[in-house]
Every structure is written in C-alpha cells, then in structure tokens.
Amino acid sequence: MKPEDSASIKEKKVISIGTVRELTGLSERQIRYYEERKLIFPARSGSGIRKYSFSDVERLMEIANQMEEGVQTHEIRREWKKKEKANEDWKKQMLKGQIQAHFKNNKQ
Amino acid sequence: MKPEDSASIKEKKVISIGTVRELTGLSERQIRYYEERKLIFPARSGSGIRKYSFSDVERLMEIANQMEEGVQTHEIRREWKKKEKANEDWKKQMLKGQIQAHFKNNKQ
DNA sequence: CGTGTAAGGAATTCTGACACG
DNA sequence: CGTGTAAGGAATTCTGACACG
Structure with missing residues (x-):
C-alpha cells in the first residue's frame, strides 16, 4: 500500500473541529463530549489542536x-x-485456518 | 457514487494551511505564493480561511x-x-465515437 | 522570481466551570 | 446525562509590505 492510498487517506487526522462541525452538523461541544465518553479519538497537533480523519467524521455521523x-x-x-x-475473534480464526491448511498441504 | 466515496473524499477541501505545511514540508509562504501564481486553488471558509483537499496536497508535492x-x-x-x-480533447473524441457508434448500430 | 519576515488584526480552538434538567 | 454558554488565554491564519537578489 502506498502512503497516498485512498484507504490511508481516510484515516489521516487532518481536519480541525470547526470543519468537523460543518461536516457532521454537530456542535463542537457535542464532538468534544463524545471524545470524553471515549467514542471518538482525535489526534492532537503539537499545540493541542484536535485533528480528525474522514473515518472519524463518519463515525461521528x-x-x-x-x-x-x-x-x-x-x-x-x-x-x-x-x-x-467479534471482529478480532474472526480474524484469529482466519489465521488459524491458514496455518492448518499450510501444514495439511505439507508445504514445509 | 456515494458522497463518502473515496474519490470525492480526496477532493474535499477540509485541510487548513498549517496542516498542509506539515504534509508537504513547504512553508506557508510558498503555499500561498503558488496560489497567487494560479497553481493551486484552495476553497475558503466563511471567514476566509484557506481549505485544501488531499488532491491539492498531492499537487503541491x-x-x-x-x-x-x-x-x-x-x-x-x-x-x-x-x-x-489534451485530456479535454481526448474526452471529446470519446464522446464523438460513442455517438457515431450509436447511429451506426441504428438503435434509434 | 521566489521566499523570508515582522506587523496588526481577525477567527479558531482549548480548558474548566456553571447551568439546566 | 447531554448540551449550551460565557471566560480568558493560546495558537492559527490572513493581508499587504519591505527585503534580497
């Protein structure tokens, strides 16, 4: 995956709270409160300004x-x-299946 | 295409100049100057703050x-x-070809 | 031409708190 | 519980200008 891949773009924390407000229609108060309640996890700039990703915006909606x-x-x-x-467990199961298949086919 | 489609996300003007500076390594002076020279076209917030898209960031790089x-x-x-x-012309030619094919096959 | 910088002002964001219910 | 708001301060951004080369 390249750094500029669209998947990673969606995760880049680059949007400040005022823009998130416009994008979501929520108040800044609400956005900060949902963070306090651990529903959303913005990054912080060096000086403490909150930065959100497009994924965060979707999550807020x-x-x-x-x-x-x-x-x-x-x-x-x-x-x-x-x-x-549930998702973690599912991934674990997938991995387990992979390993079993590997030995079953005696590839190593 | 949905509004949250990754293609449109890349075009959304949501990044302010300080973050663009960090993303590109350019100075704010440089970024504004390239706008003055019509190489880049940020949007403006209601109060006049420049907003850039990920595409703009790529372009700046x-x-x-x-x-x-x-x-x-x-x-x-x-x-x-x-x-x-060149791109415009190419698209025009494509359209022309479509129309010709349409009448040739006598579909209408 | 391309970029740095100091200047003054306006807009943004932050935190902690009080309020209401 | 969830949200609004006023308060004071800090960080950000804007424009127009002077400087250098």
Missing part, C-alpha cells in the same frame, strides 16, 4: 444517528466494543 | 518537485494547461 434514537453514549460504546471483539 | 528542478511557476502552469487540454 453514526453516533449522531444513535443519539437521535435515544441511545446513551455508554450503550453506543458497549455495542462497539462488542463488534470489535 | 508535484509542484515542489518541479521547483527543485528549477522550473519556474509560469512553466509549471503552462505544462499543466497543456495536459489539461
């Missing part, structure tokens, strides 16, 4: 949807951790 | 390379206009 449905920040966080773990 | 080779801004601009025109 998902949060906004959940909040509209009356879901509490605590719930949102718990759901995400669950999904994250 | 190409400019930086050209400048290192001693090419003048005027030259860079001229070369780009040439390439741009």
Whole structure:
C-alpha cells in the first residue's frame, strides 16, 4: 500500500473541529463530549489542536444517528466494543485456518 | 457514487494551511505564493480561511518537485494547461465515437 | 522570481466551570 | 446525562509590505 492510498487517506487526522462541525452538523461541544465518553479519538497537533480523519467524521455521523434514537453514549460504546471483539475473534480464526491448511498441504 | 466515496473524499477541501505545511514540508509562504501564481486553488471558509483537499496536497508535492528542478511557476502552469487540454480533447473524441457508434448500430 | 519576515488584526480552538434538567 | 454558554488565554491564519537578489 502506498502512503497516498485512498484507504490511508481516510484515516489521516487532518481536519480541525470547526470543519468537523460543518461536516457532521454537530456542535463542537457535542464532538468534544463524545471524545470524553471515549467514542471518538482525535489526534492532537503539537499545540493541542484536535485533528480528525474522514473515518472519524463518519463515525461521528453514526453516533449522531444513535443519539437521535435515544441511545446513551455508554450503550453506543458497549455495542462497539462488542463488534470489535467479534471482529478480532474472526480474524484469529482466519489465521488459524491458514496455518492448518499450510501444514495439511505439507508445504514445509 | 456515494458522497463518502473515496474519490470525492480526496477532493474535499477540509485541510487548513498549517496542516498542509506539515504534509508537504513547504512553508506557508510558498503555499500561498503558488496560489497567487494560479497553481493551486484552495476553497475558503466563511471567514476566509484557506481549505485544501488531499488532491491539492498531492499537487503541491508535484509542484515542489518541479521547483527543485528549477522550473519556474509560469512553466509549471503552462505544462499543466497543456495536459489539461489534451485530456479535454481526448474526452471529446470519446464522446464523438460513442455517438457515431450509436447511429451506426441504428438503435434509434 | 521566489521566499523570508515582522506587523496588526481577525477567527479558531482549548480548558474548566456553571447551568439546566 | 447531554448540551449550551460565557471566560480568558493560546495558537492559527490572513493581508499587504519591505527585503534580497
């Protein structure tokens, strides 16, 4: 993957909070609060300015949807951790399968 | 194409000049100067703050390379206009071919 | 021509706090 | 709990200009 690959572009933390506000329609107060609740993790510039990625913006829009449905920040966080773990487990299983196939085919 | 499509993300003007400086290694003075010479076209926030896209950042890095080779801004601009025109002409030809094929096959 | 810099002002962002409910 | 707001300060950005070469 090249550094300028679109996948990595999406993860680059380069957007400041005012622009995120425009992109998401959320208030700066809300955006900072969701960080306090560990739903979002902006980077910081040397002088402490928050920097967000496009992925962060997408994530914030998902949060906004959940909040509209009356879901509490605590719930949102718990759901995400669950999904994250499921994904980890799945990847582990994939790797395990790879290794087994490797030895089965006696390639080494 | 969805709005969040990676292609459009690359074109979104969301990065302020300080971050562009870090991304490109150019000085703010240089970045503004290349705009003055019509090599780059940032958007402006409501209050006049320049906003750049990832494409702009890439373009600035190409400019930086050209400048290192001693090419003048005027030259860079001229070369780009040439390439741009070639591209336009090519697209026109493609369209023309489409139309001809359409009538040839008597589909209408 | 291309770039550095000091100048003064305007807009942005930050934190901690008080408020409401 | 989630969000608004006023407060004071620090960091960012803007423009027009002078400098050098």
